[in-house]
Amino acid sequence: MSAVDRRLAQLGLALPEPLKMPPGTQLPFPWVRVIGQRARFSGHGPTLADGSVAAPLGKVGAQLTVEQGYAAARLTGLAVLGSLHRELGSLDRIEAWVHILGMVNSAPGFDRQPSVINGFTDLILEVFGPQVGAHARSAVGMAELPFGIPVEIEGEVLVRPD
Amino acid sequence: MSAVDRRLAQLGLALPEPLKMPPGTQLPFPWVRVIGQRARFSGHGPTLADGSVAAPLGKVGAQLTVEQGYAAARLTGLAVLGSLHRELGSLDRIEAWVHILGMVNSAPGFDRQPSVINGFTDLILEVFGPQVGAHARSAVGMAELPFGIPVEIEGEVLVRPD
Amino acid sequence: MSAVDRRLAQLGLALPEPLKMPPGTQLPFPWVRVIGQRARFSGHGPTLADGSVAAPLGKVGAQLTVEQGYAAARLTGLAVLGSLHRELGSLDRIEAWVHILGMVNSAPGFDRQPSVINGFTDLILEVFGPQVGAHARSAVGMAELPFGIPVEIEGEVLVRPD
Numbered sequence: 001m002s003a004v005d006r007r008l009a010q011l012g013l014a015l016p017e018p019l020k021m022p023p024g025t026q027l028p029f030p031w032v033r034v035i036g037q038r039a040r041f042s043g044h045g046p047t048l049a050d051g052s053v054a055a056p057l058g059k060v061g062a063q064l065t066v067e068q069g070y071a072a073a074r075l076t077g078l079a080v081l082g083s084l085h086r087e088l089g090s091l092d093r094i095e096a097w098v099h100i101l102g103m104v105n106s107a108p109g110f111d112r113q114p115s116v117i118n119g120f121t122d123l124i125l126e127v128f129g130p131q132v133g134a135h136a137r138s139a140v141g142m143a144e145l146p147f148g149i150p151v152e153i154e155g156e157v158l159v160r161p162d
Numbered sequence: 163m164s165a166v167d168r169r170l171a172q173l174g175l176a177l178p179e180p181l182k183m184p185p186g187t188q189l190p191f192p193w194v195r196v197i198g199q200r201a202r203f204s205g206h207g208p209t210l211a212d213g214s215v216a217a218p219l220g221k222v223g224a225q226l227t228v229e230q231g232y233a234a235a236r237l238t239g240l241a242v243l244g245s246l247h248r249e250l251g252s253l254d255r256i257e258a259w260v261h262i263l264g265m266v267n268s269a270p271g272f273d274r275q276p277s278v279i280n281g282f283t284d285l286i287l288e289v290f291g292p293q294v295g296a297h298a299r300s301a302v303g304m305a306e307l308p309f310g311i312p313v314e315i316e317g318e319v320l321v322r323p324d
Numbered sequence: 325m326s327a328v329d330r331r332l333a334q335l336g337l338a339l340p341e342p343l344k345m346p347p348g349t350q351l352p353f354p355w356v357r358v359i360g361q362r363a364r365f366s367g368h369g370p371t372l373a374d375g376s377v378a379a380p381l382g383k384v385g386a387q388l389t390v391e392q393g394y395a396a397a398r399l400t401g402l403a404v405l406g407s408l409h410r411e412l413g414s415l416d417r418i419e420a421w422v423h424i425l426g427m428v429n430s431a432p433g434f435d436r437q438p439s440v441i442n443g444f445t446d447l448i449l450e451v452f453g454p455q456v457g458a459h460a461r462s463a464v465g466m467a468e469l470p471f472g473i474p475v476e477i478e479g480e481v482l483v484r485p486d
Contacts, residue, residue: 028283033261033298035320040261043300098357099364101263101425101478103302106468113470121352136357138367138478140427141468144268144303146275154263154300158359190445195423195460197482202423205462263425265464306430306465308437316425316462 004091007127008081015082016075017051019044032087037095040156041083043103045149046075057148061110064150069104072151073119080120080153081127093159097124097135100155105148106141113139120153166253169289170243177244178237179213181206194249199257202318203245205265207311208237219310223272226312231266234313235281242282242315243289255321259286259297262317267310268303275301282315328415331451332405339406340399341375343368356411361419364480365407367427369473370399381472385434388474393428396475397443404444404477405451417483421448421459424479429472430465437463444477 001009008015021027033040046054060069085091102117104110117139125133135155145152163171170177183189195202208216222231247253264279266272279301287295297317307314325333332339345351357364370378384393409415426441428434441463449457459479469476 028280028287029299030296031298033259033296035258035260038260040298042261042298043302096359098359098362099366099478101300103300109468111468111470111472113468118352125352134354134357136355136364136366136478137353138425138427138476139470140367140466140476141470142302143305143467144271144273144275146273146301146303148273152300152302154261154298190442190449191461192458193460195421195458197420197422200422202460204423204460205464263462265462304464305467306433306435306437308435308463308465310435314462314464316423316460 002090002092004127011126013078014049015085016047016049016079018082019047020051031083034087034159037158037161038156039084039088039159041080041154043152043154044076044079044083045152046072047079053147053149058150059105059107060116060150061107066112066115069116069150070119073102073116073153074123076151076153077120077123084157088159094128094132094157095160096158097128097133098156098158099136100153102137102139103142103145103152104139105145105150110141113141116151164252164254166289173288175240176211177247178209178211178241180244181209182213193245196249196321199320199323200318201246201250201321203242203316205314205316206238206241206245207314208234209241215309215311220312221267221269222278222312223269228274228277231278231312232281235264235278235315236285238313238315239282239285246319250321256290256294256319257322258320259290259295260318260320261298262315264299264301265304265307265314266301267307267312272303275303278313326414326416328451335450337402338373339409340371340373340403343371344375355407358411358483361482362480363408363412363483365404365478367476367478368400368403368407369476370396371403377471377473382474383429383431384440384474385431390436390439393440393474394443397426397440397477398447400475400477401444401447408481412483418452418456418481419484420482421452421457422480422482423460424477426461426463427466427469427476428463429469429474434465437465440475
């Protein structure tokens with residue numbers, strides 16, 4: 001068991017299955033693209049353990065409270081870790097987090113995007129610590145997100161050669 | 163003729179001229195910025211062969227259907243390839259696609275951004291194949307885009323030294 | 325005094341203090357993340373010299389004119405330079421600007437995001453010149469931004485080893 005996996009277990013966290021697509025559909029892009037030491041991850045949303053999209057759907061500030069948005073961003077973080085684990089073989093290969101773009105499906109007038117995206121950032125810092133886990137970020141308000149998910153996050157990590 | 167140019171010709175695709183700016187205006191930024199092996203391209207929209215902005219303008223889900231949005235994303239891909247061709251000299255210098263951010267001008271309630279941005283992704287995979295062409299991506303809904311274009315896409319490719 | 329600092333002084337420009345956070349709050353992320361030669365900066369907004377958020381707040385096209393949006397983007401540029409200066413020790417370590425994502429808090433129907441983000445781009449070109457300062461960019465319309473700021477900009481510069 002890798003050091004990061006042990007840390008996840010200590011925190012009582014399990015990584016979800018890959019996003020469940022509707023039957024017959026296929027994603028035309030990878031969840032993670034590794035180029036040399038860079039691993040760029042695609043926009044992820046919140047999922048349950050079995051890879052189905054996590055409720056509630058909708059806009060933070062309308063269908064979701066800030067607290068529910070925070071929880072969705074945390075689930076999004078677990079989904080990202082699941083994708084990175086499958087692609088890299090071990091999360092211990094992550095040398096450093098680089099940056100994320102935190103996109104919040106925002107009701108008109110909702111302006112607390114940073115409090116929502118903290119759900120992702122807090123998870124990464126708990127799991128990787130402040131040195132490896134620190135990342136540049138933006139937390140911004142989108143008009144709409146696919147399938148009405150409340151949060152979508154993309155970004156990049158630096159990886160050790162295999 | 164380069165291998166990628168031959169492939170474009172096989173597919174019956176021609177790359178458009180640079181975006182036509184209104185007379186007297188000048189872009190203060192480059193369409194492509196090359197830093198070592200990284201070529202970062204600026205946000206592009208859909209253009210016609212002569213570089214004029216392609217109609218229809220507006221929001222997908224209101225002024226445009228999903229199919230029209232898909233076509234706009236494909237034209238955006240051709241505009242990006244035109245810019246990369248002019249900057250790199252040859253599209254064969256592209257070693258790998260890295261990632262894109264696919265931004266869809268979205269009507270309220272429109273949540274099928276991935277189906278729109280597939281117009282770009284499908285083009286890149288047709289032209290470059292699954293190995294070179296694969297890219298991490300996000301497909302998200304913007305409140306507004308410049309001049310009312312329906313789609314804007316930015317991203318990065320890895321290039322071989324000249 | 326570094327060459328870039330002299331240039332800032334010639335232009336009569338001073339870099340602002342770090343963003344003032346409400347008492348008792350702490351940012352869970354760094355303003356700049358340096359990974360090798362890459363310095364990725366987080367989303368910044370416009371600030372005054374003392375680090376407080378600069379008025380006016382709101383959406384460009386409603387609460388702000390294009391000219392006020394341009395001024396906000398210029399202040400955002402100064403805030404970014406302040407963060408880079410504190411992190412890198414000297415702005416002379418910037419070898420090249422790479423790219424920015426220029427996000428404009430946009431009123432319905434406002435589609436002149438490029439004219440707003442020019443406030444940032446023009447500043448960078450004045451200070452660093454066209455060779456070092458050139459950057460790929462997107463200028464796009466967001467539904468909402470944190471605390472109602474009119475502009476948020478993130479991006480990356482290439483730095484010389486210390």
